[in-house]
Amino acid sequence: xxxxxLSFDGWAEKFASLPDxxxxxxxxxxxxxxRLGRVEPWSYYMFPPQTFALYGAKHLKRLSFDSSLAAxxxxxxxxxxxxxxxxxxxxxxxxxATMGDLGAVPVLVNAFPGCVPFYPDCTWWTPFxxxxxxxxxxxxxxxxxxxxxxxxxxxxxFAKHSYFPDPDLVVASTGxxxxxxxxVEQLAAGIAAETxxxxxxxxxxxxxxxxxxxxxxxxxxxxxxxxRRVVERLGRLTGHKPTDADLLAAxxxxxxxxxxxxxxxxxxxxxxxxxxxxxxxxEFGCLHYYADIDEWTNILxxxxxxxxxxxxxxxxxxxxDALRVxxxxxxxxxxxxCHFEKRGARIxxxxxxxxxxxxxxAERGRPxxxxxxxxxxxxxxGSSRERADLAVTQARERGAEGAVISGILGGSHCAMESHxxxxxxxxxxGLPVLQFDVPEPAREVNQQxxxxxxxxxxxxxxxxxxxxxxxxxxxxxxxxxx
Amino acid sequence: xTHLPVDELRQRRLAELADLRRQGPKVIxxxxxxxxxxxxxxxxxxxxxxxxGGYAAETRGLRWLRADACPFVLSTLxxxxxxPLFRLVDAVLxxxxxxxxxxxxxxxxxxxxxxxxxxxxxxxxxxxxxxVAEFERQLGRLADELAAFTSQxxxxxxxxxxxxxEAHTRGLVTELDALRGEDKPxxxxxxxxxMLALAGLLEPEELDRTYRTYGPDRADAQAKPRLLLAGxxxxxxxxxxxxxxxxxADIVADSFVPADTEAPAAATALESLAxxxxxxxxxxxxxxxxxxxxxxxxxxxxRRAQAVLYKTLLYCxxxxxxxxxxxxxxxxxLLHLDGNYSDENRGQVQTRVEAFLESLEK
Numbered sequence: 001x002x003x004x005x006l007s008f009d010g011w012a013e014k015f016a017s018l019p020d021x022x023x024x025x026x027x028x029x030x031x032x033x034x035r036l037g038r039v040e041p042w043s044y045y046m047f048p049p050q051t052f053a054l055y056g057a058k059h060l061k062r063l064s065f066d067s068s069l070a071a072x073x074x075x076x077x078x079x080x081x082x083x084x085x086x087x088x089x090x091x092x093x094x095x096x097a098t099m100g101d102l103g104a105v106p107v108l109v110n111a112f113p114g115c116v117p118f119y120p121d122c123t124w125w126t127p128f129x130x131x132x133x134x135x136x137x138x139x140x141x142x143x144x145x146x147x148x149x150x151x152x153x154x155x156x157x158f159a160k161h162s163y164f165p166d167p168d169l170v171v172a173s174t175g176x177x178x179x180x181x182x183x184v185e186q187l188a189a190g191i192a193a194e195t196x197x198x199x200x201x202x203x204x205x206x207x208x209x210x211x212x213x214x215x216x217x218x219x220x221x222x223x224x225x226x227x228r229r230v231v232e233r234l235g236r237l238t239g240h241k242p243t244d245a246d247l248l249a250a251x252x253x254x255x256x257x258x259x260x261x262x263x264x265x266x267x268x269x270x271x272x273x274x275x276x277x278x279x280x281x282x283e284f285g286c287l288h289y290y291a292d293i294d295e296w297t298n299i300l301x302x303x304x305x306x307x308x309x310x311x312x313x314x315x316x317x318x319x320x321d322a323l324r325v326x327x328x329x330x331x332x333x334x335x336x337x338c339h340f341e342k343r344g345a346r347i348x349x350x351x352x353x354x355x356x357x358x359x360x361x362a363e364r365g366r367p368x369x370x371x372x373x374x375x376x377x378x379x380x381x382g383s384s385r386e387r388a389d390l391a392v393t394q395a396r397e398r399g400a401e402g403a404v405i406s407g408i409l410g411g412s413h414c415a416m417e418s419h420x421x422x423x424x425x426x427x428x429x430g431l432p433v434l435q436f437d438v439p440e441p442a443r444e445v446n447q448q449x450x451x452x453x454x455x456x457x458x459x460x461x462x463x464x465x466x467x468x469x470x471x472x473x474x475x476x477x478x479x480x481x482x
Numbered sequence: 483x484t485h486l487p488v489d490e491l492r493q494r495r496l497a498e499l500a501d502l503r504r505q506g507p508k509v510i511x512x513x514x515x516x517x518x519x520x521x522x523x524x525x526x527x528x529x530x531x532x533x534x535g536g537y538a539a540e541t542r543g544l545r546w547l548r549a550d551a552c553p554f555v556l557s558t559l560x561x562x563x564x565x566p567l568f569r570l571v572d573a574v575l576x577x578x579x580x581x582x583x584x585x586x587x588x589x590x591x592x593x594x595x596x597x598x599x600x601x602x603x604x605x606x607x608x609x610x611x612x613x614v615a616e617f618e619r620q621l622g623r624l625a626d627e628l629a630a631f632t633s634q635x636x637x638x639x640x641x642x643x644x645x646x647x648e649a650h651t652r653g654l655v656t657e658l659d660a661l662r663g664e665d666k667p668x669x670x671x672x673x674x675x676x677m678l679a680l681a682g683l684l685e686p687e688e689l690d691r692t693y694r695t696y697g698p699d700r701a702d703a704q705a706k707p708r709l710l711l712a713g714x715x716x717x718x719x720x721x722x723x724x725x726x727x728x729x730x731a732d733i734v735a736d737s738f739v740p741a742d743t744e745a746p747a748a749a750t751a752l753e754s755l756a757x758x759x760x761x762x763x764x765x766x767x768x769x770x771x772x773x774x775x776x777x778x779x780x781x782x783x784x785r786r787a788q789a790v791l792y793k794t795l796l797y798c799x800x801x802x803x804x805x806x807x808x809x810x811x812x813x814x815x816l817l818h819l820d821g822n823y824s825d826e827n828r829g830q831v832q833t834r835v836e837a838f839l840e841s842l843e844k
Contacts, residue, residue, distance in 0.1 A: 183803035
């Protein structure tokens with residue numbers, strides 16, 4: 001049975017029926033407030049969608065949502081993040097902007113009590129969610145104009161001083177990373193109070209090795225030395241000197257998030273128990289846990305319970321015969337994920353440039369070495385071939401019928417690797433590949449792109465009818481969830 | 483003005499390289515400053531710089547990369563089919579000068595089945611001991627890979643000798659560059675770019691002979707508006723702009739001439755080489771890049787530049803993003819020209835340059 005999705009209005013109606021007691025159960029910064037012996041009403045986050053739309057998230061009106069309470073809880077939490085960061089400051093916490101590495105440095109920040117990490121990088125979604133070019137315009141005034149990756153919105157947000165609190169510290173990772181965001185970091189450093197630069201090494205000469213990449217000896221130790229600098233600087237910021245046990249505890253917390261996310265990826269991409277839009281939000285939760293790792297972990301548990309129940313009940317969010325595609329590079333405009341599903345496709349795998357945030361971190365050995373080892377599995381620090389193979393593996397396992405590469409005009413890695421990745425997918429699996437650039441913020445998928453998407457899906461449907469296949473998705477996922 | 487016979491020397495060198503290859507030694511192409519050609523030579527190979535550009539090659543590059551890739555990288559790929567020098571190389575050496583160059587090696591290897599040596603230079607510029615040590619390790623790895631390719635081990639003695647030769651070459655370039663500091667500059671940007679092009683093509687001794695033979699001799703120089711030229715790489719086929727500017731202005735400084743020529747003393751040649759290339763400026767792509775911005779400001783001040791001509795390639799993020807910052811740091815009028823290798827808009831560009839120069843004369 002297919003679970004119907006929920007529109008913006010449907011969400012509002014559903015919200016109206018929720019008891020106040022339920023909403024009072026969900027609040028953030030639980031540990032910090034427990035120490036203060038109270039729960040502040042401002043920390044509730046299950047707001048009606050109109051609240052977010054009123055504060056600018058107009059795009060919510062165009063999206064389709066999963067109808068579960070767990071998903072709505074998640075949306076409330078995610079949309080509430082800006083306020084949460086300001087509340088962190090209000091609670092006396094140190095707000096640390098981590099930039100560029102997408103997943104590693106927040107693990108260290110969480111080892112320091114009273115510190116909260118966030119990625120300004122994630123403001124690249126803001127212009128789309130708000131259907132506004134205000135942040136792009138602000139970036140343009142500072143030197144980063146059109147035809148550049150949408151991550152330039154982060155620079156606009158730094159300049160505006162209102163999308164997140166001015167960070168106590170910026171930890172900017174650069175190196176084997178895209179030129180666009182490296183440039184954003186350089187200019188943001190001119191605005192921020194203090195920037196600590198961290199090297200992201202180039203993973204060279206590695207052959208694909210099982211589910212991970214082999215790493216050249218010495219590289220891990222080099223990166224570990226970079227992380228030691230981060231720990232030292234955070235120590236000066238907070239007056240706290242974490243032990244290896246503290247760092248290990250932070251790693252374990254992170255691993256919990258990553259393992260729950262892994263299970264949800266199986267539910268979402270293998271069993272179709274969650275839609276692609278919610279799954280993207282889940283995956284990106286591995287970056288900085290939307291600025292509260294404990295509450296995010298609770299939300300993941302809630303989502304897992306929903307998925308378990310759906311699977312038990314034989315419920316899915318997409319038809320059994322939906323066309324199966326893998327998606328490479330996250331779409332800046334989330335509407336595209338909904339659009340694909342509405343046109344009869346479903347996402348069975350992703351390579352959203354955050355492999356480093358999804359892999360488990362070793363819990364043995366020296367913690368910084370372990371963190372470095374996990375970061376060296378990053379999507380963008382190696383070759384395009386390696387990155388393509390992350391998608392190829394999922395496509396093969398899950399019987400994908402096509403691949404989608406969404407890019408950004410002017411994004412350095414998109415320009416250089418899109419054709420190589422497409423070629424690799426075609427060579428390895430013989431699948432049709434659709435490449436397109438996500439256009440600037442808009443209310444709907446433009447007609448030209450809509451036509452291309454339809455044509456692509458028609459090709460997939462045609463190929464399926466030729467082969468007579470419908471559902472090749474493996475029934476057993478890699479993690480063994482039935 | 484010098485009278486460097488660049489085209490003649492290039493033709494002669496092409497023939498020499500073809501002969502050389504027949505005899506066995508390998509020819510290795512490189513692209514951006516920062517490639518340690520000393521190591522290539524110490525491994526018994528001949529380095530040649532591949533920095534031709536050109537619109538036909540850029541268009542050809544669209545077969546393999548998207549149109550929003552850097553025009554230099556697009557043209558580089560295209561030139562592997564079009565340019566005789568590119569077709570002479572046995573392998574290429576890439577450095578992760580920027581992300582597009584980091585990825586260029588993979589594209590070259592994939593499309594042209596050429597061996598590619600990829601050198602990783604940390605992009606963070608603070609010379610912390612563990613970073614310089616990591617770079618030294620990467621240079622050591624490159625030395626081993628080159629030695630395996632050429633069957634010639636890189637010895638300490640040989641590397642030191644090649645470093646001295648390369649330092650001499652850089653010294654010639656900076657010597658020529660320094661002459662632009664005079665009130666009536668005796669050399670032009672065209673001269674400096676010719677010298678840089680030849681430095682990437684000829685053996686150091688041949689370059690020295692050429693420089694001594696054809697060096698600066700302009701006695702009738704006239705004072706014109708003084709400019710600093712900064713921005714993306716100026717490829718050899720993209721020189722029309724420089725020549726057009728120099729009809730009406732003197733380019734007295736640029737962002738292409740290295741700040742330092744000599745590698746610092748160190749216990750081993752590799753350590754010294756690592757220290758030199760790690761700290762090499764100008765390099766706008768390293769983070770933080772304040773030293774490069776300061777260097778440009780200092781050059782502008784010392785050479786009494788009156789304005790900045792800022793030439794970028796389309797989608798060259800590292801230079802494009804820095805326009806406001808460099809404008810502020812130098813405190814001079816700045817004309818930003820952004821484009822690819824197409825010659826369709828040359829007239830428009832020339833008009834903008836002329837209008838800019840006229841505004842300086844007022």
